[in-house]
Amino acid sequence: MSDTLFLVDAYAQIYRGFYAVRYLTNSLGEPSNAIFAMSKFLIKLHKEHPGSCGAFVFDVGKPSFRMELAPDYKANRPPMPEELRTQIPALKELIHAFGWPEISREGYEADDLLAALAVDLSDRQVRIISSDKDIHQVITDNIRMLVPDRKGGFEERGPAEVIEKFQVSAEQIVDYLALIGDTSDNIPGVSGVGPKTAAKLICDMHSIDNMLAHPEQIENVKLRDKICAAKDILIKNQKLVKLKTDVDDKPWADKSLLERSNPDWEAIAAIAERYELKSIIKEINELSGNDSDDAGGTTDDDLFSAAPGKEQPDLFGGL
DSSP: OTTOEEEEEHHHHHHHHHHHSOSOBOTTOOBOHHHHHHHHHHHHHHHHOOOSEEEEEOOBSOOHHHHHHOTTTTTTOOOOOHHHHTTHHHHHHHHHHTTOOEEOOTTBOHHHHHHHHHHHTTTSOEEEEOOOGGGGGGOOSSEEEEEEOTTSSEEEEOHHHHHHHHSSOGGGHHHHHHHHEEGGGTEEOOTTOOHHHHHHHHHHHSSHHHHHHOGGGOSOHHHHHHHHHTHHHHHHHHHHHSOOOOOSSOTTSSGGGGBOOOOOHHHHHHHHHHTTBHHHHHHHHHHHTOOOOOOOSBOHHHHHTSSTTOOOOOSSSOO
16 A cells, blocks of 8 residues: 555644653653654554655644534643643654654644545545544545554554444444534533434434434434434534535645655654653664664663553553
8 A cells, every 4th residue: 555645643642642651751851751652653653654645634723613613612621731742842853754744724623634634535545543533434445544552553444343333334423423422522412322322313313314303203202302402412513523624725735745755864863862762762773774772861661660560551542
């Protein structure tokens, strides 16, 4: 799959690494846990998915069209921890040094840009590295998710895997999420409707639109009343959950912006040396053909012994 387009939900992966590896700094006291985790992740991508096309997709600002619908959208999210904020410039530098382009657009969430990119380029194979439930709505035979798993690998999800996991099709994911809500995004669902009930409702009624148009076909009277009472919530939720694929002035209109370049090993090594990540320096030397092994700094053993009683953290999944 040499021309496969690989798209990474950047902040999702950054946060995952930040919380998987804790209590790591260099000798100057600068936090380096997210940088270590991202280095491991980027090395993994370089080894296993060395395609020529791709991008890390970043959120920038608040999604204006969703904020107009629901001013309290994601209001429950805490601000970025300062220990992570200080690492963002180095993280972006590291991502670029590995040859990955960066895509962002003011006022759009990464999920929207990931979906828009995937749909625009769906004539080719697209792999979206993310665990976000919203992304499942754009999955097709060509557009698939690579979901980080607990073993340090990726679980590939296509149309069949979506049905297996959620008991609804990719085309029905918007209605499924509108019914159950999403606490992480501060989107309330229908009271008393969980994943199993939502999946059965959709299986029986096919869509929320059909439920609202023909509520008498919902056999369970209590459930029917709940759906009717939640009409406004459901309509709003559909709009909040549906990813915006019709992005104007697309940052990727020039397809050359999606071309991955060869890693700049010297730049990567300089970042690893600054943060004293000895194990990363060793891997970089092996990958670049430089067998020098005299760099000092943090080893994996040092890292994992920094938090007494903790097992080796899961860098790629399970958070």
